[in-house]
Amino acid sequence: MGKRTEYCGKISRDLLGQEIVLKGWVQKRRDLGDLIFIDLRDREGVVQIVFNPTFSKEALAIAEGIRSEFVLEIKGRVVERKEAVVNKNIATGELEIEAYDVTVLNTSKTPPFYIEDGVAVSDDKRMQYRYLDLRRPEMTQNMILRHQMTKSIRHYLDDQNFIDTETPYLTKSTPEGARDYLVPSRVHPGHFYALPQSPQLFKQLLMGAGFDRYYQIVRCFRDEDLRGDRQPEFTQIDIETSFLEPEEIQAFTEELLAKVLKDTKGVELTLPFQQMGYDEAISRYGSDKPDVRFGLELVDVSELVKESSFKVFSGAIENGGAVKAINAKGSASNYSRKDIDALGEFVSVYGAKGLAWLKVEEDGLKGPIAKFFKEDAEALIEKMEAEAGDLLLFVADKKSVVHDSLGALRSKLGKELGLIDESRYAFLWIVDWPLLEYDDAAERYTAAHHPFTMPKESDIGLLETDPGKVYAQAYDIILNGYELGGGSIRIHKRDLQEKMFKALGFSKEEAEEQFGFLLDALEYGFPPHGGIALGLDRFAMLLAGKENIREVIAFPKNGKATDPLTEAPSLVSEAQLSELSIHTTKIED
């Protein structure tokens, strides 16, 4: 019959009375004998098709054999529906198509689940039949949203003179805290490529090449233990620039994000974004990626309780720890003793040995530990800005445990108490990061971001004397409590890079072995440079209003790093392994 003239979902009043050709899938069919209705679906939406003997006996006869998910070509005329049967749930609901010609382009078995939003089916089944899952309008829309985002990102960066440059996927392992995926070389037996955890060094080399402004929307690979928002492969918006200060990099990043929000969600963000020092974020929110859409801030009561007769509190402080508390405003009556015990269980996962609590009533503090705070009750109430009906929750421990546990508790309570305005996009910069973190297990410093991060100019002297005190020229961008991305100014001189490797415990030989090519490169006129990398999957997930990046990836892996559709990874032939000069020491059942 010929070319499609319209998408189903785009049929509008402008087409009233016109002949059109549609191609799409049968969403639903209702057979009233001499009258058959079909909802025909394509990626843009759904429209109702009507068959009856007046329009075409032949078409009606064919329509009788049609089932769900058959692929049809329809020729017909756009007409208005009667007022009584207008369907306000779909964009085309005031119209329908009188069909006088139909061709079945393909048949379909009954799908294993309904092709509709909010379907109740296991994630693995959805992935096994991903081609059906992606037909569901919300999934199609998620993928279109993702494309609109990358389009918007590219337009912005293209307009700003960035050069989109591809970097290799078969490359050398760069230790950045996660395991590498390795690829055995056939040509060089016993040797391996690594899939990149990020193109960090290549983008720095491109700055050395004078490219000035680079970007790439690029796949990255980390063989990590999987969690809800992690995948073996993920996509990064990777950016690097020369000659810019952190503030300039942050400024264009804000413009970029604002454009994406505007183009895809019609949301106007207010620039510049809020900035917060790392130390302040940890202190106030117990997190380096706080969700600032709600309060429940951590209050340090250490001063107040350091001489308390409640030994759990005073003891923690004596041991160099702290006591902090959250005021769950007006929640005293919502949490029973049992509920609070459950919160105690929750924080124990983060290492907290207990969760102390007090309820504020008209006549003072109540609860098992209230007796210890008779004298300090008023001061405590004032410090916590508490009033009758509030629930105060305390953790006393070493500082990292206090922050981790109360930070997590804060997030949990924020959701439970409905304090979060889900319509808001709260962007936040976390700045003034420490350069290094001490790894107790390894008994050495590790890079808080990566080993190429530039220290604050004023702290460079400390790198050799007191490395734990050095701050970095680094900045993370947070959206609604998720780390959307991070960046830094990089080291551009060999001597400083060598000092950094030394601070990280590399011997001269190890540094040379792993990063000799970078150290050599830094001797040939590298410009001052820095950049940022943003997680596209997580960004798309947040704009799609989802809680797992699988919802915005066309063909994701499941929690066991397996693709239920293709069944990758799979066994391969001995001949293939032999050509690669490897064999396997263990085969899983």
Place this chain on the structure above:
Amino acid sequence: MGKRTEYCGKISRDLLGQEIVLKGWVQKRRDLGDLIFIDLRDREGVVQIVFNPTFSKEALAIAEGIRSEFVLEIKGRVVERKEAVVNKNIATGELEIEAYDVTVLNTSKTPPFYIEDGVAVSDDKRMQYRYLDLRRPEMTQNMILRHQMTKSIRHYLDDQNFIDTETPYLTKSTPEGARDYLVPSRVHPGHFYALPQSPQLFKQLLMGAGFDRYYQIVRCFRDEDLRGDRQPEFTQIDIETSFLEPEEIQAFTEELLAKVLKDTKGVELTLPFQQMGYDEAISRYGSDKPDVRFGLELVDVSELVKESSFKVFSGAIENGGAVKAINAKGSASNYSRKDIDALGEFVSVYGAKGLAWLKVEEDGLKGPIAKFFKEDAEALIEKMEAEAGDLLLFVADKKSVVHDSLGALRSKLGKELGLIDESRYAFLWIVDWPLLEYDDAAERYTAAHHPFTMPKESDIGLLETDPGKVYAQAYDIILNGYELGGGSIRIHKRDLQEKMFKALGFSKEEAEEQFGFLLDALEYGFPPHGGIALGLDRFAMLLAGKENIREVIAFPKNGKATDPLTEAPSLVSEAQLSELSIHTTKIED
């Protein structure tokens, strides 16, 4: 000093008299004592900086210590050069910068080669110092051209409602004629992912998902023996559509290519492109990717010489072969007997047992075999459209050898005789491909394109009875003798796909094992679909006027699949291998 106000290469008369800030690399320095000239380079070009004591004594003093490839920040004023010292070789040659402030942002050792176009240095050295090699203006421009191309491609496809969708890089092996790169799974010992040779099956699944129009600029991986225009990883412009005929897919591909040529080279192509059947291309040019910018077509003289007393000719025809010839117009005097012997050596690589020749003189044919053609001389001259001064070159062999050897000879002669208009972009569609090729060694048919290609409707019946006779709904796009890309309509029903696998010699079990997920998918309402894939590296190489795709890849591998910069692939630790449950059976020295 602050922000860069301009790129060096963009300094224009509009800025005369203004104060500017530049950041760039020292291309060249001339020290005339109280007067120092520096050519400062950034990615956009070069401008001359002048230091003298009048502008600033301090700046002059610093300039004395400056060497090639130092990174500078310059503050100064744009002035006109004196007429006598205008440099017409650079865009900014009528201007210069009076510098009154300079900061050395970084120093540089003397580079191992000059940072200029056309430098004579080995490819491996260029790759080892790729950050310096990419500073050379032609390389920077190649990378910018590549970005302009992808930008142009994306704009076209975005405007045409294509959805840019990412497909997995960690996936299952799909046999498409080349070796897979494998990635051992840590979570599933003994199991492997494969890096995709192309996203062929995923793009088909996206059509099954109703995406209708998909594209992706995507990395592909083939562990093949390397040649000049091959790399272990390469980039494909990957496109798939539903419900379109081959002609419609070809039409938008032409528009896409025309837009790229216009946007990047300012060239207006004439649409539609020339089309040629596969059989005709082989017959006339001895190639399925002919360069049609010049003649030298193959002429079939089999009929004429089948009863010749020259047994090499008549014998070849008796054995089912053919005799074809090229007329190298006017070249008789350019090729000595020794030169022609060398051509004979050349064609022997393609299996030809010999290269017969005749020179045409005023009084007839000359050469060692002329005596066999006394009677047929006139007919031969007429058939070859020959005249005095022409050189006729013959191959008599089985047909495939005749075509391969004369096809290669034609390309060689085209270049040697200067017949090629290098300014032309000659696009050509090769259509009407055979579906299958017989593999003599394996004693079975293999897919000429891939196993998912749709046969011509009229030939489907032959698939089970005479598969070698089946033609495909396939089309390749050729540019200047290079295969730029290829595509086809795909099979969208299970029963036909099963017949195809059977014709390729798969047992039912093998087909199920390797492609079960596709066969299953085809039962759930797959639309008619088809697409195309274009090689971005090769396309960029041709637009850049280069002969190796390494010239348009930022960080390529060398001929041994090694990156001389990072030295990937490399040895890895036993601990890494042990975690992956593999060990190596051989270590290269």
